[in-house]
Each structure stands twice: as C-alpha cells, then as structure tokens.
Amino acid sequence: MAIQDVRSFATGVWIDCNEAARTIHSAITGKTIARAGNDTLDVAGMLEYAKKVGGQNLRKMNFHARAKMLKAIAQSLTEHKKALYQISFSTGATQKDHLIDIDGGIGTLFAYSSMARREMPNSDIYLDGKVERLSRNGTFLGQHVCTALQGVAIHVNAFNFPVWGMLEKLAPAFLAGVPAIVKPATATCHVTELCVRIMLDSGLLPEGTLQLVSGDLGNMLDHLTPQDIVSFTGSAETALLLRSHPRILSNATRFIAEQDSLNASILGPDAALGTVEFDLFTKEVIREMTTKAGQKCTAIRRILVPEPQLEPMIERLKSGLSEVITGDPRLETTGMGALVSQSQKQDVLKKIRLLEKDTECILGDPETFTVEGKELQDGAFIPPILLYCNDPDSAKYVHSVEAFGPVSTIMAYRDIDHASTLLNNSKGSLVASVITNDADVAREVTMNSGAFHGRLYFNNRVSMKESTGHGSPLPHMIHGGPGRAGGGEEMGGIRGVMHYMQRTGIQGSPEILSQIGRKWVPGAYEITEQDHPFTRKFGSLKIGETLATGSRQISMADIEKFAYFTGDTFYAHMDEEAAKRNPFFPGRVAHGYLLLSFAAGLFVEPNEGPVLANTGLDNLRFMKPVQAGDKINVRLTVKHKTPRNEEYGEVRWHVNILNQGNELVAEYDLLTINAR
Numbered sequence: 001m002a003i004q005d006v007r008s009f010a011t012g013v014w015i016d017c018n019e020a021a022r023t024i025h026s027a028i029t030g031k032t033i034a035r036a037g038n039d040t041l042d043v044a045g046m047l048e049y050a051k052k053v054g055g056q057n058l059r060k061m062n063f064h065a066r067a068k069m070l071k072a073i074a075q076s077l078t079e080h081k082k083a084l085y086q087i088s089f090s091t092g093a094t095q096k097d098h099l100i101d102i103d104g105g106i107g108t109l110f111a112y113s114s115m116a117r118r119e120m121p122n123s124d125i126y127l128d129g130k131v132e133r134l135s136r137n138g139t140f141l142g143q144h145v146c147t148a149l150q151g152v153a154i155h156v157n158a159f160n161f162p163v164w165g166m167l168e169k170l171a172p173a174f175l176a177g178v179p180a181i182v183k184p185a186t187a188t189c190h191v192t193e194l195c196v197r198i199m200l201d202s203g204l205l206p207e208g209t210l211q212l213v214s215g216d217l218g219n220m221l222d223h224l225t226p227q228d229i230v231s232f233t234g235s236a237e238t239a240l241l242l243r244s245h246p247r248i249l250s251n252a253t254r255f256i257a258e259q260d261s262l263n264a265s266i267l268g269p270d271a272a273l274g275t276v277e278f279d280l281f282t283k284e285v286i287r288e289m290t291t292k293a294g295q296k297c298t299a300i301r302r303i304l305v306p307e308p309q310l311e312p313m314i315e316r317l318k319s320g321l322s323e324v325i326t327g328d329p330r331l332e333t334t335g336m337g338a339l340v341s342q343s344q345k346q347d348v349l350k351k352i353r354l355l356e357k358d359t360e361c362i363l364g365d366p367e368t369f370t371v372e373g374k375e376l377q378d379g380a381f382i383p384p385i386l387l388y389c390n391d392p393d394s395a396k397y398v399h400s401v402e403a404f405g406p407v408s409t410i411m412a413y414r415d416i417d418h419a420s421t422l423l424n425n426s427k428g429s430l431v432a433s434v435i436t437n438d439a440d441v442a443r444e445v446t447m448n449s450g451a452f453h454g455r456l457y458f459n460n461r462v463s464m465k466e467s468t469g470h471g472s473p474l475p476h477m478i479h480g481g482p483g484r485a486g487g488g489e490e491m492g493g494i495r496g497v498m499h500y501m502q503r504t505g506i507q508g509s510p511e512i513l514s515q516i517g518r519k520w521v522p523g524a525y526e527i528t529e530q531d532h533p534f535t536r537k538f539g540s541l542k543i544g545e546t547l548a549t550g551s552r553q554i555s556m557a558d559i560e561k562f563a564y565f566t567g568d569t570f571y572a573h574m575d576e577e578a579a580k581r582n583p584f585f586p587g588r589v590a591h592g593y594l595l596l597s598f599a600a601g602l603f604v605e606p607n608e609g610p611v612l613a614n615t616g617l618d619n620l621r622f623m624k625p626v627q628a629g630d631k632i633n634v635r636l637t638v639k640h641k642t643p644r645n646e647e648y649g650e651v652r653w654h655v656n657i658l659n660q661g662n663e664l665v666a667e668y669d670l671l672t673i674n675a676r
Contacts, residue, residue, distance in 0.1 A: 003032055003033065003034060003035060004033060004034035005021075005035060005036075006024070006035065006036035006189050006190045006193050007193065007212075007214060008038055008041060008212055008214045009196060009200065009210075009211055009212040010041055010042065010045075010046050010049075010211055010212075010213070011042065011045055011046055011049040011211070012049070012053075012207065012208070015038055015041060016038065017035055017036060017037055017038055017214075017215075018037070018038045018040060020037050020038060020039035020215070020216075021035040021036055021037035021038065021215065022035065022036060022186050022215065023035050024036060024186065024187060024189070024190060025341060025342065026090045026379070027090060027091050027092030027338040027339060027340050027379060027380050028089070028090065028092060028328060028329065028338055028376060028379045029375050029376060029378060029379055030342060030378030030379055030380070031378070033090055033190070034190045036186050036189050036190070036193075036214040036215050037186070037214065038214075038215055039218060041213065041218060043217065043218045043219060043220035043223065044220075044223045046181060046211055046213075046220070047152050047181070047220065047228075049208055050152040050179040050180075050181060050208055051150065051151060051179070051227075053207055053208030054152075054206065054207065054208025054209045054211075055148075055150055055151075055152070055177070055179050055208070057206035057207055057209065058148070058177045058178065058179060058209055059124065059150075059177045060206075061124075061206070062121075062122055062123050062124045063116055063120040063122065063123065063124065063126070064117055064120070064122045064643065066116070066174055067112070067116035067117045067120070067175065068113065068117075069174070069204055070109045070110075070112055070113040070116075070174060070175065071109070071110060071113035072204045073109055073199055073202060073205070074106050074107075074109035074110045076198060076199070076202040077109070077195065077198055077199070078106055080198045081102050081103065083194065083198075084098070084102045084163060084194060084195060085098045085102060087190060087194055088101065088102065088191050089329055089330050090190075091162070091187070091188045091340055092293060092329055092340055092380060093292060093329055094329040094334055094335075094336070094337045095329075095332070096291070097291060097292050097329070097337065100164065100291065100292065100472075101161045101162065101163045101164045101165075101292075102163045104161075104163075104164045104472075105161075105163040105164035105165075105166070105167035105168065105195075106167070107475075108164065108167050108168045108171055108491075109170075109171050111474075111475040111476065112171035112172065112175060112475055113171075115475070115476070115493055115494060116175050116494070116497075117644075119493070119494050120175070120494060120497075121519070121640070122642050122643050123517075123518050124147075124148075125145050125147055125516065125517060126145065126147075126497075126498075126501065127143060127144075127145055127517050127519060128144040128145060128146050128498075128503055129144050130143075131513065131521055134507065138510070138522070138523045140507065140508070140509065141509070141510060141513055141521065141523075142505060142506065143505075143506050143513050143516075143517060144503055144504070144506070145503070145504055145506050145516065145517060146501040146502065146503050147501060147502055147504065148176050148177030148178055148501055148502075149176070149178055149227045149229065149254075149500055149502055151178065151225055151226075151227030151229065152178070152179055152229075153169070153178045153179065153180040153181070153228075153229045153231060153500060154183065154217075154220065154221075154224075154228065154230045155169045155170070155173075155180055155181070155182045155183065155231050156183045156217070156231070156232045156233070156242070157169070157182065157183065157185060157234075158185055158233040158234045158297070159184075159185035159186075159188045159295075159340050159344075160188075160292055160295040160296060160297070160340065161292075162184055162185070162188040162191035162192040163191060163192070163195050165184075165233055166182055166184065166192055166196075168473070168490060169231050169490065170182070170210070171475070172490075172496035172497040172499065172500060173229075173500050174209065175497045176497045176498075176499075176500035176501050177500075178229065178500040179208055179209045179210065180209070180211070181212075181220070182196065182210065182211070182212050183212075183213040183217050184212075184214070185234075186214075186215060187340050187341050187344070188340060189214045189215075192214075193212065193214055196210065196212045221242070221245045221247055221248065222247055223247070224245075224247040224248060224251060224253045225251060226251040226252060226253060228251075228253050228254070229255075229499065229500055230242065230248065230254070230255050230256070231255075231256040231257075231488075231490070231499075232255070232258070232486075233257075233258045233259070233297070234259060235259060235260055236259045236260040236486070238259075239257040239259040242255070242257075243255050243257065254499065256486075256488040256489075256499055257486030257487060257488045258297065258430070258479065258480050258481075258485070258486050258488050259485060260297075260484055260485070261297055261298070261426075261428075261429045261430040261431075261484070261485045262301045262302060262400070262401075262402050262429055263298055263299065263426075263429045263430055263431050263433075263470075263471075264300065264301065264302035264303070264422070264423050264426065264429065264432050264433075265281070265284060265288075265300045265304065265432070265433040265434070265435065265470060266304045266305075266413075266423070266432070266433070266434045266435070266445065267281045267303075267306065267309060267313065267435055267436075268434060268436025268437070268438055268441050269306050269415070269416065269436075269438070270436055270437055270438045271309070271436060271437070272309060273309060273312040275437075276437075276460070276461040276464070277435045277436060277460055277461065278309070278312075278313075278316075280459060280460070280461075280464050281305075281313075281435040282313070282316045282317060282320055283320075284300070284433065284435065284459070284470050285300055285408065286317065286320045286321055286324070287469065287471075288300040288469075289321065289407075289408050290335060290336040290384055290406055291336075291471065293337055293338060293339050293382075293405060293406050294384075294403075294404070294405040294407060294408075295339060295340060295344075295405060297430055298430050298431050298470065298471035298472070298473060299471055300408055300433070300470060301403075301407070301408055301409065302398065302408065302409055302411065302426070303317075303408055303409065303410040303411065304411060304412075304413050304419050304422055304423070305410065305411075305413070306413060307412040307413070307414060310410070310412040313410065314362065314388065314410060317386055317410065318363045318386065321363055321364075321384040321386060322363070323335075324384055326369075326371060326381055326382075326383050326384070327371045327381070328371070328376060338379045338381045339380040339381070339382065339405055340380065341380055342378075342380050344380060344405075345381075347404070348366075348382065348403050348405035348407065349366055349382070351401050351402065351403035351407070352366065352385060352387075352403050352407060354397045354401050355387055355397050355398060355401055355403060356387070357396070357397055358389055358391075358396060358397045358398045358409075359387035359388055359389045359395075359398065359409055360387065360388050360390075361385065361387055362386050362387065362388045362410075363385065363386035364382075364383040364384055364385040364386060365383070366383065369382055369383045382405060382406065384406040384407075385403075385405075385406060385407040385408075386408060386409075386410065387407070387408070387409040387410070388410050388411070389409050389410070389411040390411075392411040392412075392422055392425075395411075398411070399422075399426050399427075400426075400427075416441055416444050416445065416448075417444075417448065419445070420445055421448075423445075423448075423449045423452065424449055424452045426452070426483075426484065427452070427483045427484045428452055428481050428482040428484045429452065429453050429481050429483075429484075429485050430454050430455065430473075430479065430480065430481040430485050431453060431455040431456070431470060431471070431481070432449060432452075432453045432455075433456070433457040433458070433459065434456070434459075435458075435459055435460065436458065437461060437462075442458045452481075452482060453481055453482075453485075454479065454480045454481030454482065454485060454489070455473075455477060455478065455481070457469075457470050473491065474491070475491050475493065475496075476491075476492075476493050477491065477492060477493075478490070478491060478492035478495065479491045479492070509524075510522065510523035510524035511524045511525055514543070514544065518543065518640070519543070519640045520543050520544045520638065520639040520640065522654065522656075524544060525544050526544055526545075526546035527544045527545045527546060528545075528547075528548070529542075529545060532547065532605045533545055533636070533638065534604070534605035534609055534610070534611050535605055535607075535609050535610070536610060537675050537676060538610065538641065538643070538648065538649040538651065538674040538675060538676045539676055541638050541651060541674070543638055543639070543640070543641065544637065544638065545638040546635055546637040546638075547603055547634075547635070547636040547637075548633070548634075548635050549602040549633050549634045549635075550602065550633065551602075551633040551660070552598055552601070552602060552631065552632055552633075553629065553630070553631045554590050554594075554595075554598070554626055554627070554628055554629070554630050555628055555629075556588070556628040558590070558594065558628075559573055559588065559589075559590050559591070559594065559628060560574070562590075562593075562594045562597075563591070566593075568591055568593075570591075572585050572588065572589055573589065573591055574588065575588070584625070585625050586627065587627060588627065589627055590625075590627070590628075590630075592622045592666065595622075595626060595632060595657055595665065595666055596617075596620075596657075596666070596668075598632060599632065599634045599655065599657050599666075602632075602633065602634045603636045603655075610674050610675040611672050611673075611674055612672075612674065612675055613672065613673045614670070614671070614672055615671045615672065615673055616671050617669060617670050617671065618652075618669040618671065619667075619668055619669050620667075620668040621666065621667055621668070622665070622666045623663075623664050623665060623666060623667070624659065624663055624664065624665050626659060626665055630659050630660060631659065631660040632657055632659055632665060633657075633658055634656065634657055634658070635655075635656040635658065636653055636654075636655055636670075637653060637655075638651060638652075638653060639652045639653060639654040639669060640652040643676070644673070647675065647676060648673050648674060648675050648676055649673070649674055650671060650672070650673055650674075651671070651672050651674050652669050652670070652671055653669065653670040653671075653672065654667070654669060655667060655668050655669070655670050
C-alpha cells in the first residue's frame with residue numbers, strides 16, 4: 001500500500017512534504033499509511049496572503065452572501081461524504097462515529113447558514129443591542145456595532161474530530177468575514193486534508209479564504225497581531241503553552257480554548273431502578289463511553305448515582321458494556337473501534353494507572369485484551385473500562401485526571417448538594433448532565449453547579465425521544481466551559497460569530513447611525529414619496545421612506561363596540577369610576593388593540609399588490625392612554641429590509657401612533673413580506 005503524502009495548502013498552492021514530515025499510522029493495523037509536514041512553509045507569507053487576499057475577498061461579501069456560501073459548501077461536502085467516510089476508518093472510527101464527525105460538521109455549516117440569514121442583517125455591519133438615547137432631544141445617540149477583525153483565524157484542532165472540529169470553527173469565522181489557517185492534529189490530518197480539498201475544488205471559497213498546515217505551525221505565532229484570533233482544541237498543557245506565547249500576551253490577541261474536561265453525569269434521586277430515567281441513564285453512559293472509543297471532549301468521565309442505586313447501576317453498566325463489540329471499525333457489527341494511535345493508547349493506559357490509585361477496575365482489562373483478526377493485533381484497541389471509586393470526597397485523581405478513551409468512573413452520592421460538590425470538583429467542564437424527572441432537582445443543580453459548566457444537559461421521559469444526547473455540541477448552543485475546560489465559548493449561535501468581530505460604540509446623530517447601520521433610527525431623515533409604499537415592490541422601497549396618514553377620532557361607541565365584539569370588557573374600558581381610581585388612567589380609555597386596528601385601517605392600502613403577508617409585530621409599547629374624543633394618526637417608516645429569497649423579502653416598518661397633540665400614543669415594528 002502506497003504511503004500518502006498529506007500536503008499543506010499555503011498562499012494558493014499545494015505544498016509537498018519534506019524530510020521533516022512525521023509518519024501517520026492506521027489505528028486499525030498500526031501500519032504506516034501517510035506522512036505529513038514541511039518545515040519550510042512561509043508562515044509569515046501565509047498570514048499576509050490571508051489578510052491581503054482572503055480577508056479583503058470575504059469582506060466584499062455581506063453576511064447573507066457568506067451564509068449562502070456556507071450552505072453551498074455544505075451541499076458540496078454532502079456529495080463527497082462517502083469518500084470522507086472511507087478515509088476516516090483508518091482513524092479507528094466506526095460508521096456511527098462518521099455520522100457525528102462528518103455529517104455533524106456538514107450539519108453545522110447548514111445550521112450556521114440558516115441562523116445567519118435569519119438573525120443577521122443583509123449587510124456587512126452587525127448591530128448589537130438597541131439604540132441608546134444620549135441626549136434629551138434625541139439628536140445625539142449611541143449604538144454598538146460589530147465589524148470583522150482584519151486579521152486571520154488560526155485554528156489549531158484536535159485529532160478526534162478531523163472534520164467537525166474544523167467546520168464548527170470555520171463557520172462562524174467565515175460568517176464574520178475572517179479568513180482561516182487550519183492546523184489539524186497530525187494523527188488525523190489526512191482526513192482533514194481531503195475535506196479541505198473538496199471545499200477548495202468546489203470553487204465556492206474566495207481566494208485566500210482557507211489555508212491548511214499539515215504538520216507543525218513553525219513560528220507562525222511569532223507573527224500574530226492584535227487583529228488575529230487563535231482558536232485551540234486539545235490538552236490543557238498545550239493550551240497553557242499557546243496562551244502564554246509572548247505575542248499573544250503583548251498584543252492581547254484573542255485566544256479561544258476548548259481543552260481537557262472531566263465531564264460527569266448524575267442519576268437523579270428520583271431515577272430508581274425500574275424507572276424510565278434509570279434505563280435512559282444507562283444508555284447515555286454506555287453511548288458516551290464507547291462513541292469514538294471515548295475520544296470525545298464531552299464524554300462522560302464520572303458517573304454519579306444515589307447510594308441506593310449504586311449496585312443496580314454497576315450491574316446494568318457491566319452488562320451493557322460487555323455486549324459492546326470492540327474491533328475492526330469497518331465492520332457493521334462493531335460497536336466500538338480503536339483509539340487513534342498507539343501513542344494515544346499508551347497515554348490512556350498511563351492515565352488508567354493513575355486513576356486506579358483512587359479506584360478499582362470492575363470491568364475491562366486493557367493489558368490482556370485482544371481483538372479478533374491477525375492484521376489487527378498492532379491496532380490501538382482497548383475495551384471499555386469501568387472503574388469504581390469508593391471515596392470520591394478524598395479522591396486525588398478521579399476529579400483531576402482524564403483518560404481520553406473508553407474509561408469512566410462510577411461513584412455514589414448522598415444527596416443533590418453532595419452530587420453538585422462532586423460535579424464541581426473537576427474545576428470546570430464542558431458539560432454535565434442530569435437524568436431526572438424532578439424539575440426541582442434540575443433547578444438545584446443549576447444553581448449549585450451552573451458556574452462550573454459550559455452546558456447543563458437535562459433529560460427524562462418527556463424529552464428523551466427528541467434529545468440529542470449528553471455529548472452532542474450543537475451549533476445553537478455554546479461549546480466550551482470555565483476553568484480547566486479552557487474558558488472559551490465556541491459556536492453558541494451568532495455569539496460564536498462575535499469572537500471574530502470587534503464591538504465598537506458608535507455615537508452621533510440619528511442620520512449618522514441610520515446610514516452606518518443601514519437601519520432607520522427614529523429622528524433621522526424621512527423620505528416622502530407620492531405613491532403609497534404598499535404599492536411598490538421590495539427593491540424600490542427606501543430606508544427612511546415615511547407615510548403620514550390622516551386622522552381618525554375615537555368615539556365611546558367605538559370603545560364599547562370593540563369591547564363587546566372581542567369580549568375584552570376590562571374595567572378601564574367600561575367603568576368610568578373604576579378607571580379613574582386607577583393611577584394610570586384619567587377615566588375610560590380605548591383598548592390598546594383597538595388603536596392597533598384603527599392604525600392599520602389608516603395606513604393599509606387595501607388593493608392587491610406587492611405586500612404578501614403581515615408576519616407580526618415587535619417591540620410594542622403603549623405610552624399614553626387615548627380617550628373618547630381623541631384623534632389618532634400614524635407615521636409609517638421603512639426601518640429595515642432583509643431579502644429572504646429570489647421571490648420576496650422582509651420589510652420592517654416603524655409605526656408611530658400619535659394623538660391630536662402630536663404626542664406619542666404607541667409605537668411598534670411591523671413586519672411584512674413583500675414581493676421582489
């Protein structure tokens with residue numbers, strides 16, 4: 001079998017390995033399958049190329065264009081995922097493991113594309129929060145905006161997820177408009193290289209957007225600037241080394257870390273043997289111990305059960321884990337594949353020996369374990385290892401040492417306070433889970449342990465059929481954790497995009513803020529057209545375009561008819577004396593929803609036209625009561641426009657309802673779908 005040269009992609013060209021290349025071995029057979037590395041890469045040139053070419057090309061696109069690019073890349077990868085499956089077997093991963101890494105990574109691109117088009121503007125500036133009124137008359141305002149950093153995202157990734165680990169970082173970086181240099185772990189970089197080739201060959205990425213270092217980074221970090229970002233996944237030891245780099249410290253270069261994590265799962269006090277939750281807990285633990293051979297940063301390392309359930313749970317786990325077939329990951333009958341390499345296997349065995357100082361091994365013997373098949377004897381296989389800790393309160397290693405493989409320790413707790421203390425003894429984790437049908441238990445754990453964990457996952461009979469599992473980071477939720485977990489927060493929806501952007505406070509007049517944000521701010525210019533704005537299509541509407549309506553007088557008959565017609569006979573509308581006793585009303589007043597209805601009657605153009613639907617309203621506020629005899633009029637302004645597809649877009653209108661004294665009675669944002 002020919003040995004593959006895993007190349008780097010730098011400054012627009014593929015670079016061969018040289019004599020500095022390191023060998024890569026099959027996790028299944030132990031044979032050399034590839035080599036990777038070139039110590040002559042022009043790392044300074046790569047950074048410059050990314051900034052001058054990739055960054056400028058990406059920033060020519062707005063958020064929605066970048067989102068569409070992510071979707072197209074995901075579709076391209078979907079067409080080639082079978083090739084990614086095939087090469088990934090050599091890492092020891094099973095077909096089920098591929099679904100997490102490869103399909104999960106592709107799904108993350110799809111999810112970010114969808115979130116960006118839904119939550120981010122069709123612009124290149126992101127508005128963060130509301131407009132702040134900084135002066136009495138509203139002529140001086142403030143607004144936080146986010147713009148793309150003008151540096152490079154350097155992604156140093158772990159070996160366990162060569163596809164998902166890369167794509168979950170690239171998605172928010174590319175959305176922000178920041179190019180990336182990806183440095184995968186050498187042991188699985190041949191899988192990452194194929195994924196990068198597919199993306200580059202698709203022609204969907206602007207030039208300079210993505211570069212790949214297969215091997216060592218060299219002295220790339222020596223060239224970092226304050227505009228760059230380093231995102232690292234791996235061990236706490238390596239994270240500390242990188243985080244302490246002089247250039248990162250002196251430039252305050254952004255550093256995101258996702259590192260060692262001693263995650264735990266609690267069986268709730270209510271989840272006794274025979275309950276749905278007891279069975280669910282067993283399945284979750286077995287799955288998390290054996291998926292990717294336990295090589296997951298979110299795997300369950302500590303199993304916490306109530307004292308009365310300790311023996312039943314031990315027997316159930318031993319029975320379930322004994323049924324898991326460990327062996328050739330290419331076979332459909334295999335439940336768990338190999339560790340990624342012999343060196344990783346030796347590291348896991350070393351950590352097990354440390355853990356055994358606090359525990360006893362009650363299932364699995366890695367020293368004597370063998371798999372069937374002569375060609376697999378040099379593979380990096382070990383069986384599931386279940387340890388038992390009799391005294392978790394005084395344990396030295398159980399809460400501090402992570403064996404990054406199919407290894408977990410079970411222990412008993414007295415009550416939820418005790419369980420929370422044991423949870424927190426890890427000094428920070430990516431995720432902790434609680435299997436309980438008692439909502440009070442869930443709240444207590446949240447209050448006791450939320451500060452120590454990036455994610456708390458609760459599951460029970462209600463959510464079990466749709467839940468995604470303890471160990472599944474989702475693009476919508478943050479992936480990270482405090483303390484020893486690294487202190488970072490990857491993904492988390494659009495929050496993840498903000499890691500690659502600079503938040504800036506903008507101050508100025510309403511017109512200035514409107515122009516910068518491409519979103520009309522009250523008090524800014526108004527454009528008056530002769531024809532009704534509801535008669536014109538999406539593209540011809542202008543930000544700031546305003547319709548001023550005529551007025552309508554509110555009568556007591558209107559108020560009473562609305563009350564009886566809707567059934568809303570609240571005393572403030574129907575009882576004069578009771579209304580006067582209310583400190584907010586001078587007497588009987590019009591319903592707020594009556595005002596909204598009459599306002600629509602004033603500004604709606606009734607004929608068939610480009611307005612296809614009213615999809616709702618936001619930020620509704622009532623400022624001043626309206627009584628019988630008052631008159632109202634409306635000012636309707638185009639506030640913001642968001643294309644949705646080739647056929648239509650969303651228009652956000654700012655609506656002011658005013659009385660005869662030009663006082664603001666109510667305001668809200670109206671959302672319509674308009675033909676393009």
